[in-house]
Amino acid sequence: AQTVTQSQPEMSVQEAETVTLSCTYDTSESDYYLFWYKQPPSRQMILVIRQEAYKQQNATENRFSVNFQKAAKSFSLKISDSQLGDAAMYFCAYRRDDSNYQLIWGAGTKLIIKP
Amino acid sequence: NAGVTQTPKFQVLKTGQSMTLQCAQDMNHNSMYWYRQDPGMGLRLIYYSASEGTTDKGEVPNGYNVSRLNKREFSLRLESAAPSQTSVYFCASSVRTESYEQYFGPGTRLTVT
Numbered sequence: 060a061q062t063v064t065q066s067q068p069e070m071s072v073q074e075a076e077t078v079t080l081s082c083t084y085d086t087s088e089s090d091y092y093l094f095w096y097k098q099p100p101s102r103q104m105i106l107v108i109r110q111e112a113y114k115q116q117n118a119t120e121n122r123f124s125v126n127f128q129k130a131a132k133s134f135s136l137k138i139s140d141s142q143l144g145d146a147a148m149y150f151c152a153y154r155r156d157d158s159n160y161q162l163i164w165g166a167g168t169k170l171i172i173k174p
Numbered sequence: 175n176a177g178v179t180q181t182p183k184f185q186v187l188k189t190g191q192s193m194t195l196q197c198a199q200d201m202n203h204n205s206m207y208w209y210r211q212d213p214g215m216g217l218r219l220i221y222y223s224a225s226e227g228t229t230d231k232g233e234v235p236n237g238y239n240v241s242r243l244n245k246r247e248f249s250l251r252l253e254s255a256a257p258s259q260t261s262v263y264f265c266a267s268s269v270r271t272e273s274y275e276q277y278f279g280p281g282t283r284l285t286v287t
Contacts, residue, residue: 063216104217104264104278150216160224160271161232164216
């Protein structure tokens with residue numbers, strides 16, 4: 060069975076600096092999707108970025124980028140120029156690229172931004 | 175655009191009571207989902223509905239029932255609430271089950287005493 064592990068329960072970063080959140084996953088599949096979701100205090104989950112496993116190029120969305128290491132089964136999220144509004148829980152999720160559409164979620168990392 | 179709405183936002187139940195959590199989306203999405211979120215754990219899928227008229231079990235369906243009332247609405251029912259069902263419940267929707275992105279509601283915090 061697929062599993063997703065986020066080993067950092069909490070991270071903190073100074074405003075304007077860069078922080079990297081870690082995620083590892085376990086799968087025997089070759090085709091799949093990986094996601095980072097943000098959950099601010101309002102509780103609403105928001106998709107930050109996604110990566111297709113068949114793409115070698117790392118996904119980027121403005122200040123958010125990933126380091127996808129398929130062989131190592133690692134999918135870290137880098138946030139550059141951290142802003143106060145980035146403070147939230149961040150969840151890594153995995154989805155198989157077949158008829159099983161279930162998302163497998165990590166336990167989350169709480170990101171604290173220090174002003 | 176309201177997106178995905180859930181009612182109620184908070185609820186306290188006594189063991190054995192029943193209740194229904196309501197979810198509606200106005201994005202004309204085909205697929206809808208119910209998750210629960212417990213402290214220190216990721217979201218876990220309870221039930222999902224790939225399209226109007228269909229429902230399927232997820233990872234943790236025991237103790238719950240669902241109804242896909244129409245394309246917009248997907249309700250989650252607890253027939254006899256137990257303390258183990260204390261959690262935050264999220265509804266989500268997507269264009270199709272194959273779609274990359276799921277859009278989430280604000281959640282319902284349920285406490286069962």
